[in-house]
Amino acid sequence: EKAELQKLVDEPSESMDGITVELAANIGTPDDLEGVKSNGAEGIGLYRTEFLYMGRNELPTEDEQYEAYKKVLKDMEGKPVVVRTLDVGGDKELPYLDLPKEMNPFLGHRAVRMTLDNPELFRTQLRALLRASQHGNLKIMFPMIATIDEFNRAKALLIEEKDKLVDEGEKIKEDIEVGIMVEIPSAAVIADQFAKVVDFFSIGTNDLIQYTMAADRMNESVSYLYQPHHPALLRLIKMVIDAAHKEGKWAGMCGEMAGDEQAVPLLLGLGLDEFSMSASSVLKARKQISQLKKTDMERLAAAAIECKDSEEVLALVEEYTDRI
Ligand code: PEP
Ligand code: MG
Helix, strand or coil, X not given: CHHHHHCCCCCCEECCCCCEEEXXXXXCCHHXXXXXXXXXXXXXXXXXXXXXXXXXXXXXXXXXXXXXXXXXXXHCCCCEEEEECCCCECCECCHHHCCCCCCCHHHCCCHHHHHHHCXXXXXXXXXXXXXXXXXXXXXXXXXXXXXXXXXXXXXXXXXXXXXXXXXXXXXXXXCCEEEEXXXXXXHHHCHHHHCCCCCEEEECHHHHHHHHHCCCCCCHXXXXXXXXXXXXXXXXXXXXXXXXXXXXXXXEECCHHHHCCCCHHHXXXXXXXXXXXXXXXXXXXXXXXXXXXXXXXXXXXXXXXXXXXXXXXXXXXXXXXXXX
């Protein structure tokens, strides 16, 4: 079985009826690149930059960050690399920043909310990314965006730093795509408006599920509500993908759900363009997609969003995929 999967390393990710999608990997450090290669991922759909900031006593410098981003971009040889700007707060703390304790950290001052309020920290990361951009196919993504104003403010900082670097004579890639993670329901609900200003979406289901169901992703006693296949979530995902396509943009997913065997048929049917998952899941997903017809999965997805609960959805998934 393993040898059989290994044959798919250099193959495209294509459905039985010839529709191609991108299967990408999530990484946390440049050390993860080996697994990305050996598992045939076509890009990096989520580079979580938190690790650069963790396990140390002070902020990483611009140059330290530049070196890390450059290594990943060079190693990927022109394949897409989506780098997420710092997402701390919530469950991820940085002791040296002395951030105040919060009553509800997951609803608190995390991710882009924190970096917008610490512009020097944010600008340093953006400069490192911009400088690294000339070494590959960089795309920049902001986490935990709730409003269009947050996106505009983050993008404005990026453009200011870009203009400064250009004035300083630095070479910057021209057409860097700038997108958002959709992990807060508000962003999914107004995805049609976001789609006019962003270059892409990446759906972060790990958080989107917890915020949609109001169920802490770390709390065992409410884990029964953590339901990736629930029609409420599928409808939000559909809104995001449809909104992206209407504006000629692409929509990906970088939450755990993207590599979930029971979710892949639904996501293919909903029209997801890019699936980003742990590298070790890529070949299995490639094989699964090669055995599915997109047109059938579109009918599955249409039926699934009319279901009342996850059990109904999962029964449908089984019915549609058992026919193979
Ligand atoms: C997500 O929320 O789905 C996601 C990919 O981000 P993280 O798991 O790092 O919060
Ligand atoms: Mg998240």
